[in-house]
Amino acid sequence: MGKQGVGAPLPRREDDRFLRGRGRYVADIAMAGMREVAFLRSPVAHGIVRGVRAPQGSMVFTMADLDGVAPIRAPSALPGFRRTDQWPLANGRVRQVGEPIAMVVAATRAEAEDILDAITLDIEELPPATDMLAHRAGPPIHEGWPDNVVLHSLVEDDISGVQAPIVVRRRLRTARQHMAPLEGRGVVARWDTRLSQLEMHTSSQMVHVTKTGLAECLGLPESSVRIISPDVGGGFGYKGILLQEEVAIGWLARRLEGTPLRWIEDRREGLAGQANCREHHYDITVHADHDGTILALDCEAHVDVGAYSAYPFSACLEGAQIGSILPGPYVVPRYRCRTWSVATNKPPILPYRGVARTGVCYALETTLDAVARAGGLDPIAVRLRNLPGPADMPYTNVTKKIFDSGDYPEALRRAAEAMDREGFAQRQREARDNGRLIGQGFAIFCEQGAHGTSVYHGWGIPFVPGAEPCQARLTPDGGLELRVGVHSHGQGMETTLAQVAHEILGVPVERVWLIHGDTALTPYSTGTWGSRCAVMAGGAVAEACTELRERLLPIGRHLLQAPEAVFEDGAVRAGAASVSVAEMARVFHRAPQNLTEAMQARGLECTAGHKTMRDTGTFSYAAHAVEVEVDPATGHVDLLRYVIVEDGGVLLNPLVADGQVLGGTAQGIGTALFEEMPYDAAGQPLASTFADYMLPGASDVPDIEILHMETPSPISRFGQKGIGESGAIGPPAAIVNAINDAIAHLGREVTDIPATPERVLAALAHPGRPGRGGAA
Amino acid sequence: MKPVAFEHATAATLDEARALLTTGAKPMAGGQSLGPMLNLRLVRPERLVDIKRVPGLRGFTETETHLTLGAATTHAEIEDGRVPDVTNGLMRHVAGGIAYRAVRNRGTLGGSLAHADPAADWPSVMAALGATILTSGGRRLPADGFLRAPFTTALEPGEIITAVEIPRQPPGARWGYCKINRKIGEFAKAIGIATPTRLLAGAVEGPPTLLDRVEDIPARLPWLDPAAQRLAAIAVTRAQAMRDS
Numbered sequence A: 001m002g003k004q005g006v007g008a009p010l011p012r013r014e015d016d017r018f019l020r021g022r023g024r025y026v027a028d029i030a031m032a033g034m035r036e037v038a039f040l041r042s043p044v045a046h047g048i049v050r051g052v053r054a055p056q057g058s059m060v061f062t063m064a065d066l067d068g069v070a071p072i073r074a075p076s077a078l079p080g081f082r083r084t085d086q087w088p089l090a091n092g093r094v095r096q097v098g099e100p101i102a103m104v105v106a107a108t109r110a111e112a113e114d115i116l117d118a119i120t121l122d123i124e125e126l127p128p129a130t131d132m133l134a135h136r137a138g139p140p141i142h143e144g145w146p147d148n149v150v151l152h153s154l155v156e157d158d159i160s161g162v163q164a165p166i167v168v169r170r171r172l173r174t175a176r177q178h179m180a181p182l183e184g185r186g187v188v189a190r191w192d193t194r195l196s197q198l199e200m201h202t203s204s205q206m207v208h209v210t211k212t213g214l215a216e217c218l219g220l221p222e223s224s225v226r227i228i229s230p231d232v233g234g235g236f237g238y239k240g241i242l243l244q245e246e247v248a249i250g251w252l253a254r255r256l257e258g259t260p261l262r263w264i265e266d267r268r269e270g271l272a273g274q275a276n277c278r279e280h281h282y283d284i285t286v287h288a289d290h291d292g293t294i295l296a297l298d299c300e301a302h303v304d305v306g307a308y309s310a311y312p313f314s315a316c317l318e319g320a321q322i323g324s325i326l327p328g329p330y331v332v333p334r335y336r337c338r339t340w341s342v343a344t345n346k347p348p349i350l351p352y353r354g355v356a357r358t359g360v361c362y363a364l365e366t367t368l369d370a371v372a373r374a375g376g377l378d379p380i381a382v383r384l385r386n387l388p389g390p391a392d393m394p395y396t397n398v399t400k401k402i403f404d405s406g407d408y409p410e411a412l413r414r415a416a417e418a419m420d421r422e423g424f425a426q427r428q429r430e431a432r433d434n435g436r437l438i439g440q441g442f443a444i445f446c447e448q449g450a451h452g453t454s455v456y457h458g459w460g461i462p463f464v465p466g467a468e469p470c471q472a473r474l475t476p477d478g479g480l481e482l483r484v485g486v487h488s489h490g491q492g493m494e495t496t497l498a499q500v501a502h503e504i505l506g507v508p509v510e511r512v513w514l515i516h517g518d519t520a521l522t523p524y525s526t527g528t529w530g531s532r533c534a535v536m537a538g539g540a541v542a543e544a545c546t547e548l549r550e551r552l553l554p555i556g557r558h559l560l561q562a563p564e565a566v567f568e569d570g571a572v573r574a575g576a577a578s579v580s581v582a583e584m585a586r587v588f589h590r591a592p593q594n595l596t597e598a599m600q601a602r603g604l605e606c607t608a609g610h611k612t613m614r615d616t617g618t619f620s621y622a623a624h625a626v627e628v629e630v631d632p633a634t635g636h637v638d639l640l641r642y643v644i645v646e647d648g649g650v651l652l653n654p655l656v657a658d659g660q661v662l663g664g665t666a667q668g669i670g671t672a673l674f675e676e677m678p679y680d681a682a683g684q685p686l687a688s689t690f691a692d693y694m695l696p697g698a699s700d701v702p703d704i705e706i707l708h709m710e711t712p713s714p715i716s717r718f719g720q721k722g723i724g725e726s727g728a729i730g731p732p733a734a735i736v737n738a739i740n741d742a743i744a745h746l747g748r749e750v751t752d753i754p755a756t757p758e759r760v761l762a763a764l765a766h767p768g769r770p771g772r773g774g775a776a
Numbered sequence B: 001m002k003p004v005a006f007e008h009a010t011a012a013t014l015d016e017a018r019a020l021l022t023t024g025a026k027p028m029a030g031g032q033s034l035g036p037m038l039n040l041r042l043v044r045p046e047r048l049v050d051i052k053r054v055p056g057l058r059g060f061t062e063t064e065t066h067l068t069l070g071a072a073t074t075h076a077e078i079e080d081g082r083v084p085d086v087t088n089g090l091m092r093h094v095a096g097g098i099a100y101r102a103v104r105n106r107g108t109l110g111g112s113l114a115h116a117d118p119a120a121d122w123p124s125v126m127a128a129l130g131a132t133i134l135t136s137g138g139r140r141l142p143a144d145g146f147l148r149a150p151f152t153t154a155l156e157p158g159e160i161i162t163a164v165e166i167p168r169q170p171p172g173a174r175w176g177y178c179k180i181n182r183k184i185g186e187f188a189k190a191i192g193i194a195t196p197t198r199l200l201a202g203a204v205e206g207p208p209t210l211l212d213r214v215e216d217i218p219a220r221l222p223w224l225d226p227a228a229q230r231l232a233a234i235a236v237t238r239a240q241a242m243r244d245s
């Protein structure tokens, strides 16, 4: 089906409306009589709410009003996990700046904010926990806890006997970040009295999970909740979270039945009180042989998970993942990793594109470069020593991850070649002679995607993904409707899933209509997360279309009166005679008299579920390579060149895959060089606008060269692999390795990200204390 | 992030603007600094007076010695050369490095000077060029010294900037401009300007400051910590090098 099927570089169909400003987002929805909601938010990081005095005649609600509403609970069954109660509005205590305390309704948002201004809030402040290392032991921020440890997890090999000639230890920190989709969160909700149903439009990646969570908190049957997510302007994980605001507004919409309500998060609310991610601390030691062969990996990691366990992924996600993915793509014979997830008085940490992988890749890859420096080895050579080869595939690593396929060393070799390693050494020396600091850095990693039931069952979090469903329906005019429970928020699924359908049924992509983002119209699914849609929803579409094809074949043979006819190129064919899918659909719906009774009974609408052949996930992998120049006077880092060798298996659409990689890489550059949400000792966020929270702009992202390898996955329908998060994983490791390469001859090293000019200058000013842990 | 309710008036003439700018009123030009402050409720004026269309605040006049630019001239008009340049390209260069294009389309020279953010570009550039600020009160105020302290100027209440008079630089006179910031279009952490006769250190948490030599920075900018003084010195040194290259 070459031209439109799997692998075709079709421009995205959805871009026409997006680029013309014709997309429709939650904030574009207006309903007659709609009123605006605004939230009174905690100005302090930790305290007890003693009183909320609202101005006379205003509509203000606190938790005391929300009768029958349960807190958001996202537990994990991992041993020792401590549950938190996240009330939609503060129930006594507040544990983070920005936590909603009261909800105000007015005709306009401005008037609602006037009321917020006029509320007198009486809060008794408590000392906050703001540092995961200093406050791990307490004082506890949750009543009844002995300390602030949400989860302590262990992967414990005995490494005591390891005798390694090279032992390198580093202490590394990744900043707390803010995930900043162009469109923030937002809700428009009303109670439908005819259906006795809450209809909530919300900017979400996972409408069904939101529906389940909301129904539980509100004590409603699931049939009384409908969640609709229109166009979504970026999610990155932030829209996979059930919000307190959704619960509070859900309650209020029912209470004020007949009055539609709207809340659109503003940038300040998002920045200063929500959407936090990524804050890790690593104390990592690599034991290696003279030639760089890894003998053992030992790590103590901390994650600052903030005040609450966010629904549904829970506060265990990052910490426990660190333990299971720290060994990266490598062969690691002995491995010990202890992690602590520590509650602090900051917003909950949410799963941001790459989740723990970005931090883990940073920790391991920068430490491996330090190993290379300690042993006088080439960083590429060290990596090549430790990567499993193509003959080892499928490779089961030390934490029982099954790398499905690929040639990892080849990806790294291609990246090195593209960067002209040979010539570079010479250029670097010449630059140094002229007082310029240039460096090259590499990182290689793999990304587990589309992992399913057996993996998530182990976490024991509020949902476990099963078979991914798709409903396919041929309409009388030969169009094809696909209903999926995942949701596109930038992934281009209206294009790629149509390509999959075309591959199977030959229906032109223009005649395929993807229906998504509405619980009333689509089959139940855990939604879009974990780089799963190309594999899982792609597989599901193929499955449902294959089922349709099987139903069409006998119809076609019957109409052609040719029992040997076959399905090919969008038609059933026997020699020169053929009957198209459109014709068969027309006959089925509008001229059933021409079919047998049995054919009429089966319908041209079917639902099928898809699972990969093994549900341990596809493993895409990538090598990132970058050349930087460090300005020794200002500490400024310039990205001179950026090359990515990416293996996403069979690409459904290479243009869409490139888009995913490019967008992710821009975000990774933010993590590496710009983005930081600092908190002061009182737990106050120090960035509440984009003047303080620095995102990379167009001029900060170099032209990124992407080289593809396409090793099919043996477990997915077309050999495709999940790559949605990949781009965001590699940049911090590669960029900091390049910075360190530029300044290594001075005996200096950057250990904390983002590598701001201040941090680079500080590193340059402090010889001999890399990582503050020192090199052994 | 919605402003407190305010009254909005558009002034058609300078007299009208003067009459509308009573206590509690604020002039608005491009709104690129005022807008965010309104939204954050950092300012709560009773009335906004749109002065962008006042004829006297638009346009320019040119003489042998000076260019007088209306206060409501936008950064983009300067960047694009839609008004004359008497600085051998310095002003066009600077304008193109302010924020991003959408901000430059609206933001104005006068608004930037009146806003008096020391991290902004024009307060430093105008001081370095020896420009003169003309006001609705009929006053002529030297740009050097106009910014008294962060967000504080020499303007009287109700007084607005009408134009800026910029001395024509000699033909071929070279300049150097160095803006140190986190990324392109961001406010500066340090600005260094070198003209044939002057050096200036700007964007330094206080008024832009003329210097005789780079070495004067610690003495002339004592409010800066050593790291900021270092950065200022780098900016001025690089501006000098650019001028002399």
Ligand SMILES: Cc1cc2nc3c(=O)[nH]c(=O)nc-3n(C[C@H](O)[C@H](O)[C@H](O)COP(=O)(O)OP(=O)(O)OC[C@H]3O[C@@H](n4cnc5c(N)ncnc54)[C@H](O)[C@@H]3O)c2cc1C
Pocket (backbone or CB within 6 Å): B026, B027, B028, B029, B030, B031, B032, B033, B034, B035, B051, B071, B072, B097, B098, B099, B100, B103, B106, B107, B108, B109, B110, B111, B112, B114, B115, B119, B120, B121, B122, B159, B160, B161, B162, B185, B186, B187, B188
């Ligand atoms: C994202 C972003 C990035 C930016 N980056 C930079 C940068 O890199 N460099 C830089 O220099 N600037 C930067 N700015 C500021 C921008 O240049 C503004 O345009 C400028 O500071 C204010 O001009 P305005 O015309 O928009 O003034 P307004 O916002 O309308 O007004 C600003 C203030 O000046 C007063 N005012 C306006 N006009 C007059 C007048 N004629 N007389 C007296 N008072 C007046 C107003 O009452 C108000 O107090 C940035 C702004 C944004 C939003």
